Amino acid sequence: MAKEYLGNLELMVLLALLRIPKHAYGVPISREIAQQTGREVAIGSVYAALERLERKGFVWSTLGEPSPERGGRAKKYFEITGAGVREVQDAQRMFTSLWRNLGPQGESA
Amino acid sequence: MRSGRAPVVATWMVDRFCGEPAVAGDLIEEHRERHSSSWFWKQALVAIFSCSGSRIREHKWLTIRAIALGWLFAAVVIRIGMKEIVHPWWDAVAPPALYPLIALLPWFINGWLIGRLHRPYSTAMVLAYAVWLVIRSAPPVYEAAVDALTGVDAGAVVFELWSRAISVVVMIGGGVLSTYSVYPIVRRRLTTRLRPA
Numbered sequence: 001m002a003k004e005y006l007g008n009l010e011l012m013v014l015l016a017l018l019r020i021p022k023h024a025y026g027v028p029i030s031r032e033i034a035q036q037t038g039r040e041v042a043i044g045s046v047y048a049a050l051e052r053l054e055r056k057g058f059v060w061s062t063l064g065e066p067s068p069e070r071g072g073r074a075k076k077y078f079e080i081t082g083a084g085v086r087e088v089q090d091a092q093r094m095f096t097s098l099w100r101n102l103g104p105q106g107e108s109a
Numbered sequence: 110m111r112s113g114r115a116p117v118v119a120t121w122m123v124d125r126f127c128g129e130p131a132v133a134g135d136l137i138e139e140h141r142e143r144h145s146s147s148w149f150w151k152q153a154l155v156a157i158f159s160c161s162g163s164r165i166r167e168h169k170w171l172t173i174r175a176i177a178l179g180w181l182f183a184a185v186v187i188r189i190g191m192k193e194i195v196h197p198w199w200d201a202v203a204p205p206a207l208y209p210l211i212a213l214l215p216w217f218i219n220g221w222l223i224g225r226l227h228r229p230y231s232t233a234m235v236l237a238y239a240v241w242l243v244i245r246s247a248p249p250v251y252e253a254a255v256d257a258l259t260g261v262d263a264g265a266v267v268f269e270l271w272s273r274a275i276s277v278v279v280m281i282g283g284g285v286l287s288t289y290s291v292y293p294i295v296r297r298r299l300t301t302r303l304r305p306a
Contacts, residue, residue: 043132044159055167063131
């Protein structure tokens, strides 16, 4: 089976999960991405990415307790798996290799 | 902190179309803390299209099957059954003005059928068929618009747009209702009836 590469948003979500030590769910993940990248990401898009990552085995989830301030809905906590961490490291290696020997403006040296 | 309640319809739509209560929960939490109703609606629509789009991309064959089923049902039941058989019969026995209401029933059944046969991706498949219907509506709406602009039939474009839009909305309604299960209601009634006094 061909290797599935991570999309931009998927990689950002995995990195946000690494930055949030525990109890990561949609709201803090989307805030972390906005804070670090300056890009507002819709919560729905974060969940769509998390759903894909969970299917690929890069994250796993657990349900919290329902709370009244969330309209009686439980939080869904996400954690990165070992395969997810390896995927992020692979992506980093790949980008570093592609950046190597390029000037600050992206011109080839 | 904002005290306003999150828009009920938008919350219901996110619950139905995403099938994941945590998404609406997160939106409600954010809305209470710092956002407006327009922000909530925007986020709800993005969530609906993100969830459905992701499922459509993941299940391409199921999407093709859903569209094919919808197309077949529309061709047999709506284009042949309703137009050739029911419409002439209806005009003979009942007020013709009521026919548009009856004509919407097969669209509702079409959506319900697509939703029922494509669980657990019902709403995504129904939305995929809705998009297909919108795309297929483009040529007749364009022709009607040309007729209206050239003065042949000014009202045609309004009729085309209205009738097609209402069919799509009713079809989506049928699809969304198909995600409700009747079993919890039946079970609750039976439990109430069988409970000792």
